[in-house]
Amino acid sequence: MIPTSLTPYLPLLISVIYTAGVVGFVFLFVLFANWWERKVSAHMQDRLGPMETGGWHGWAQALADAIKLLLKEDIIPAAADRKLFKLAPYVVFTGSLAGFAVIPFGAGLIGTDLNIGLFYVVAVSSMVVIGILMAGWASNNKWALYGAMRSAAQMVSYEIPVALSLLIPVIMTGSLSMQEIVAAQEGGFWHWFVFRSAPFSLIAFVIYFWASLAEVNRTPFDIPEADSELVAGYFTEYSGMRFAMFFLAEYGNMFIVSAIAATVFLGGWQPLLPALDFIPGPIWFVGKAMFLVFIQMWLRWTLPRLRVDQLMHVCWKIFMPFAFANLMLVGLWQVLVQ
Amino acid sequence: MDLLHLLNQGLFWFFVVMTVVSAIVVVFSQRVIYSAFALLFTFFGVAALYLFLAADFLAASQVLIYVGGILTLIIFGVFLTAKIYTMDIPQQTHQRYLALLPVVAMLGLLTYGLFTADWKTVTPAAEPTTKDLGQLLLTTYLVPFEVASVLLLAALIGAVRLARPMQEEDRD
Numbered sequence: 001m002i003p004t005s006l007t008p009y010l011p012l013l014i015s016v017i018y019t020a021g022v023v024g025f026v027f028l029f030v031l032f033a034n035w036w037e038r039k040v041s042a043h044m045q046d047r048l049g050p051m052e053t054g055g056w057h058g059w060a061q062a063l064a065d066a067i068k069l070l071l072k073e074d075i076i077p078a079a080a081d082r083k084l085f086k087l088a089p090y091v092v093f094t095g096s097l098a099g100f101a102v103i104p105f106g107a108g109l110i111g112t113d114l115n116i117g118l119f120y121v122v123a124v125s126s127m128v129v130i131g132i133l134m135a136g137w138a139s140n141n142k143w144a145l146y147g148a149m150r151s152a153a154q155m156v157s158y159e160i161p162v163a164l165s166l167l168i169p170v171i172m173t174g175s176l177s178m179q180e181i182v183a184a185q186e187g188g189f190w191h192w193f194v195f196r197s198a199p200f201s202l203i204a205f206v207i208y209f210w211a212s213l214a215e216v217n218r219t220p221f222d223i224p225e226a227d228s229e230l231v232a233g234y235f236t237e238y239s240g241m242r243f244a245m246f247f248l249a250e251y252g253n254m255f256i257v258s259a260i261a262a263t264v265f266l267g268g269w270q271p272l273l274p275a276l277d278f279i280p281g282p283i284w285f286v287g288k289a290m291f292l293v294f295i296q297m298w299l300r301w302t303l304p305r306l307r308v309d310q311l312m313h314v315c316w317k318i319f320m321p322f323a324f325a326n327l328m329l330v331g332l333w334q335v336l337v338q
Numbered sequence: 339m340d341l342l343h344l345l346n347q348g349l350f351w352f353f354v355v356m357t358v359v360s361a362i363v364v365v366f367s368q369r370v371i372y373s374a375f376a377l378l379f380t381f382f383g384v385a386a387l388y389l390f391l392a393a394d395f396l397a398a399s400q401v402l403i404y405v406g407g408i409l410t411l412i413i414f415g416v417f418l419t420a421k422i423y424t425m426d427i428p429q430q431t432h433q434r435y436l437a438l439l440p441v442v443a444m445l446g447l448l449t450y451g452l453f454t455a456d457w458k459t460v461t462p463a464a465e466p467t468t469k470d471l472g473q474l475l476l477t478t479y480l481v482p483f484e485v486a487s488v489l490l491l492a493a494l495i496g497a498v499r500l501a502r503p504m505q506e507e508d509r510d
Contacts, residue, residue, distance in 0.1 A: 084372075
């Protein structure tokens, strides 16, 4: 059915199709998460949220908003730095989307199983910081600049506890490859890294989850976007399609940090129990990631925002010593066991 | 196979052009902020070129350290400079003819080195480089590694000391 002359191009073709599929998934996820976040927030505040658009519980509200955003005028402030203002959303979006290349959705379902996969994700996420700084600067707006500076300071600081806690599953696996980390957690939830060699990995999971909230600028670490003091932070001046790109990147990042947590601590696409393996891996994986996304939303509508000094205190004086001690103890544990 | 080869070559030249063009912007831009942001593309281009040399760990380190750390710091530095747009930043060229001398000398030296050096080429290792790198860093090269760490720590403490001399006086 496929001519033999085309066989050398098959891997290329497959990667193109896979990439298109992942981009499609990100769009769908963002539409869904947007609607879901409104519903979660509404129900937590004893409201109903969107109910009209599309009929059943306003399911088409996010879709309608997306179309509205596409049709909106693209406003560039007169005093803005036009070149950087236009470039910034692309940098942020690229940095966010690049992470999806190594997210293992299923047994063979991964963009590329790099042998430095986990390290790669941590590295490309630093591109987002530059994009945010670019947006904040180019807007020529005090709120945007404050938001960008806060955001960058926060993301750079919290990268350290994130990386330190991600090292623990790496030590336990002996590999940075996402698929190998998942494969090492085979056989029921008691083999997942979060429960194995407890309490170290459990502490690492908790530190990773909290620090990743700061990495994606979500409550209680949302001071870069604090709407009550900074309007909207670094994207205050953005509208229409460019705003939509920041929005996509932000929700995409929410999924990425949840997907990493699911991969390295919660067994990735492995089923909860070995007997449940008739349910396909991608469903397990997306299910676990979505559950963590739900927890992120839950926290957002439950906890108040931290102050800047509290934020830095938590990072440098609480997470860092714990993460370091944890790392050393896990190293010692592995040496003693082996 | 021709198309794949062509694609490979095309990507290689894309990254080469990206690195060189953005590096030119870094050097010649009249606005410091553009130089700082152009560095992003230079660092990424260099990381991509490392990938073509099968040095995957080095490429990811390049992005993490240079883009995530150093570039962020540089941009912070530029942001904190007062009146960045209106200030007359000495980015123009002065004393062109005098400068020509070291430039030509440097160019000659580099060209000489480029054509006479005995370039050692090795076939890219099929094995991941990360494990070997980690082992070497903690065994053979432990002392240089630790010395570099202590040096950076000293620089960090020195920077803090320089940045807050006022606090010291307050305490007295």
